[in-house]
Amino acid sequence: ISEIENSRQRTVTFGRRRAxxxxxxxxxxxxxxxxxxxxxxxxxNASHVVSCRL
Incomplete structure (x- = not known):
């Protein structure tokens, strides 16, 4: 695994992986x-906080 150089592609990938x-x-x-x-x-350094409960 290596860093994605293209910032647009990195942002798209982050969104998918985050989901x-x-x-x-x-x-x-x-x-x-x-x-x-x-x-x-x-x-x-923006934080994305998620909590899951039943």
Whole structure:
């Protein structure tokens, strides 16, 4: 795995991967009856916070 040089493509990829991470966190919270918190920082240090509960 290496850094994506094209900033536009990197932003698009981040959006897709972020959605996938959120989906997995939600699934984990359901399957294991957990409270899950996910914090993601993008390249501009903006935080994306998600919490999943039953």
């Amino acid at each position: 996938g991470l959120i989906k997995k966190a939600h699934q984990l919270s359901i399957l294991c009856n957990l409270k899950v918190a996910l914090v993601i920082f993008d390249t501009k």
